[in-house]
Amino acid sequence: MVEKIQEVKDVHLIQGKLDDVNKLIAPYKLAYVSPINDCVPLEKNAHYMEKSTLDRLTANVAEDGFLSQLPFAMKRNDGKYLILSGNHRLKAAIKAKLEYILILYIEEVDKDKQIAYVLSHNALVGKDDAQMLKEIYSEMRTIEAREFSGLNGIQFIDTDKIPTVSINDGDIELTEMKFLFTESRSNDVKAVLAELEKQKISANSSIVVGSYEEFIKVATEVKKKFNIKSNTVAFARMIDICKAFLLELKEEEV
Structure with a gap:
């Protein structure tokens, strides 16, 4: 029980330090969160990772004890963090039994901007399921959001x-x-x-x-x-x- 109280104090202390940093890096912010209790993975994710790659990532995370690359999230009004980029890192952290991870996040934005963030981040590396990517892209209603995604529909x-x-x-x-x-x-x-x-x-x-x-x-x-x-x-x-x-x-x- 004492260890649990100390753990909570440590988390609050870490987040307090991060809040000081957050004043300098707005509109982006850092949070020290539980991957299981505080984070929500995407329901639709065109980005995929082969099992052997995910297993290797999980082993690396377990050995390091932390994520070397931060997931990018949106903080919802209910206080949960929707992971826009880094869903496989989140999955690896959970499988590696990490109690807390560091994430970068923004405050809640509309659906179009959420999708644009997802596609723009995923366009940088990795592999995409073409059909799923097309479905997600088609959900964006504004031209501005589609331009922000970096895809412009040319793949489809x-x-x-x-x-x-x-x-x-x-x-x-x-x-x-x-x-x-x-x-x-x-x-x-x-x-x-x-x-x-x-x-x-x-x-x-x-x-x-x-x-x-x-x-x-x-x-x-x-x-x-x-x-x-x-x-x-x-x-x-x-x-x-x-x-x-x-x-x-x-x-x-x-």
Whole structure:
């Protein structure tokens, strides 16, 4: 009984210290909470983790005795914390029998903003169930929330062929453009461009190979068609279209 009282005092002491920090990091806040009693996992979560990965995460958490990456939550009006990002870390903490964990949270926001937070965080790493992701995305009603999620719906639209213009690159004035991709995405882009260079240009299909003006024209059409604002996302979408085009070529050859 004495140990239990001391534990409660320690928790209150820790949270008191965190409250001082919270004054400096608003609108975000830190909380020291029970993963079982204080936290609520998402009912719908498109993000998934294979059992072997979850088991490994649980073993690491059990060995460390804490979470090295903080779950991100929304504090509900009932005082519970809805975990928007880090549901697998929460599950690992519970399986590892951690009594308390540190989380980062915001105060309650509307449903659209909740979903936007979930999708924007999950878009950074890991794997998603495509059908579940589509269902969650469709629940957002405002364009602002969909833009905040970082998805813009481009993953859920069927790819159409976009006509481009064949040009002679003998005397082209080059303009440098920079796009920022993850290493894996960058390798994918390089592979597609390398494969395109091997293709013969037919009368029915052509490729923009060097004109800045033509590239911008096509990129603009892509941005309009798929409601994209970022040049990097537009270029990535163009690469995806090219991949689909190359796949069709291979299927025709078979």
